[in-house]
Amino acid sequence: MNKGVEPSVGFGKNFNVAAVQQKLRAAMAPLGLLGPAGLWLVLLMVLPTLLITELSLVPGLRPGEAIEGYGLLNYLRILEPTYLQVLRRSATFATGTTLLCLVLGFPVAYWLALMAPKRWQNLLLVLFILPLWTSSLLRTYAWITLLRPSGVINLVLSTLGLPTQSLMNTSWAVYIGMTYSFLPYMVLILYASLERLDLRLLEAAADLGANPRTAFWRVTVPQTLPGIAAGCLLVFVTSLGDFVVPTLLGGPSSMTISRLIYNQFLGVARNWGFGSALSMVLILMVSVAIALLLKYGDRNPDIYS
Amino acid sequence: MPPRLSRNSSLLPNASRRRFLQGSAAALAAVGLSNCRRTIGEAEPAPGDDTTASSEASGVLHIYTWADYTDDELAAQFTEATGIDVKIDVYDSNETMLAKMQAGGGDKYSLIYPSDYMVTEMIGLEMLTALDKSRLVGLDKIREKWKSPVYDPDNAHSVPYSWGTTGLLYNSEVLTTPPTDWNYLWDNRDVLARKMTLLEDVRETMGAVLSSLGYSYNATDAAELEEAYQKLLDLKPSIASFKSFGWQDELLSGDNLLSMVYSVEGIPVSLENPTFKYVIPESGSSVWTDTMVIPSSAPNVDAAYEWINFNLQPQVSQETVERLFFATPNGEAMAMLSQDLLDNENLFPPEELLAKCEGIAPVGDANALYDEYWTKVTSA
């Protein structure tokens, strides 16, 4: 797959033996550099993905069963109302989380990038993304302590004489948990984008008589649009595939596509064919989101530098 | 290129798939195909099918069992008696255990604790070792009822370990009219709204609903299952979660008022805290037997036999019952139990109530139907 390599730069201009040898060596060099990782990716990423593509076409395949023939039954089953509802729920959770992260994350990133004292900027940003370094399971678990009927939030509410809330095991708990988990990603990307903002444009806008609100919507937002798109994509894709939050906080009516897939393999159902088809649909949903970003957003969301 | 599964090949490791990777990845082929069942990187001996020369029972015994079913004390006693280290992993339902074993994640286990119907299913899947009775000591002490159970005639593959029922555990301070039967859940759903848990166990929970409709726990009729599915769906908005284990915390802290529980989990709570009462629905519930079996992939068969024999000792069995509160099929152990425990009607229900309870039996092809309805219930 990755074997057809040749050097990019112009070695073989003089055709003598040494040059040919050198050319050969040069041809092998990329193989040495790219071969091992490429082999690993093909073996454990590409082949497995192709394999589930195939298995998704085997109706109701259970582990230990022989492949009897191919068909679209698994995909047709996904079209049943119950499972369509699962897909819709997953998409709703992901969309809602993305919006919440954007609404909460933008002011934070804006303040950090443009209004925070310069000396503290880095430290404050690090502080905000610090929770990302801790176990996502335990961070979600922390919310159980807060949200459960006898939890901290209700303790505070009842001390204040306010009516208690029953948030645990509801969709609200899922939104809260997911927003909590993925907000740092959003802030990180928006910050990178806002930090590059050309402040002279804002000054120019002000000079030309734009009020801050107009300047924000006509200058700041359009300039950071690629960052917004990248942040939204990252949060959307991550929350679409999230397993931990709906499992721990969502209760009985929060089946999402990733939980459903999990159950087809390590849960009750043991239907590998159906599970593979669901995985393909999940990959498809993610691909659509990415295609949209590539069309409208920043082509190289670089969150690492 | 995508690997081809030939028409008759199966997904479980077997020889017919050996051409699978030919020319594709020599390295993997060398490791993976030379010996299908070899555990790479572990010091354990090759799995003992009956041909494997038996070594001295030693090393580590990996056990896969129900959450909270064995305790450290039992393991420590065993290690002291035999010198074999015990490592225990837990599962929360028969089906997840089966899934893990089938996915190849359970190759290290030499002993597992499937329930009755799961024993039959695993025998059908050729996942269990036929027991060598000559290596078992104390099988004769098993009570008559379990000598040749329907799920495994002559106990050819399994040794009955414990039995119990499934019932409702409730907070008697809040629920002043105590539940007596399954229909209580539907009748009182306003009070119980999102304050009750049901077992995360397809056969138990579907079975309870079937039973509340007057059908068998082992119904295979599609119409009956559909009716049960609809009835369960009807109750679903009132359920806080499906949980077989870990409901204790929510019940004791007052978050929940009622939980559908296995007796072995419910009775200790009711004994510790009289506010919580365990009740077996009067129209009948399930009565289950959990067994000890040796999977055919077991790496340490000798230690597994040691473990079974150790647990068959009446003294050990009696002590475990008094700590963990399950009913024992061991006649001699039962004779040694304190009168208090023997009189506990939750632990040893009266015969006339037991007569109404049903054992969960394999349902053959209807399995797929159960799974589909369960997936739908949990997905809705």
Add this chain to the structure above:
Amino acid sequence: MSKKHNLPSPKLRISWQGCLTALTYCFMYVPIIVLGIYSFNESRYGAIWKGFSLTWYRKLLGDERLFLALGDSLKIALCAVAISSVLGTLMAVGLAKYRFPGKSLYVGISYLPLIIPDIAIAVATLVFLASVAVPLSLWTAIAAHMVFCLAYIAIVVSSRLQGLDPNLEEAALDLGATPAQALLKVLIPQLLPAIVSGCLLAFVLSMDDLLISSFTAGGANPLPIEIFSRVKTGIKPDINALSVLLILASGLIAACSEYFRYKSQRN
């Protein structure tokens, strides 16, 4: 909670963005702080404070199972990161240096582990391993973790490579160094901060991974799986204590990582 209220800077105006930011910081830290406080709560159930106690920490330190799980996690993460650091760096260097037919396909594939949701990767790997009859073990988990580790390391190293001066390596080659020498003596030292920060990222992701381990680890019981099964089978305050310790540990790792990132940007 957030430090900005006590900032010495007189320039700091109270703006609504600032207030919102402060609230969001609270949102991020309240759960962690509550967890920390309740890890010292004597009560086993609910949110009622029953008194200060170190019981749960004592229980935690005596919990052999948890330490075994931690050991498994460390084994997986360290092995996967160690191998991936080499493969990922080579890949990043290779992609930066050479152009070849199919390069965009190669790059596309290298992005797959970052894009495809964990659950799909986990499932695909499990099915693949089962179909080639490789029994699950600690090693299959390491192999599966390597996939995403090397992808992350490669991407971090790549971003650093873009900012490097290509002339240095060429100079080394002109001065008679072999390509391998040039790589080891010139390029790698320059890339080191990026490699380390990529490794830290991969390490943390690997330590945090639940799904891929659940599907590919046989005979091993990494920490996230152990925590997940404990959380699922009941909330016990010793998990609170564990959280506090893990959060402190990862805070330390984060600090190291930020230090290296800072250094890598300085160079």
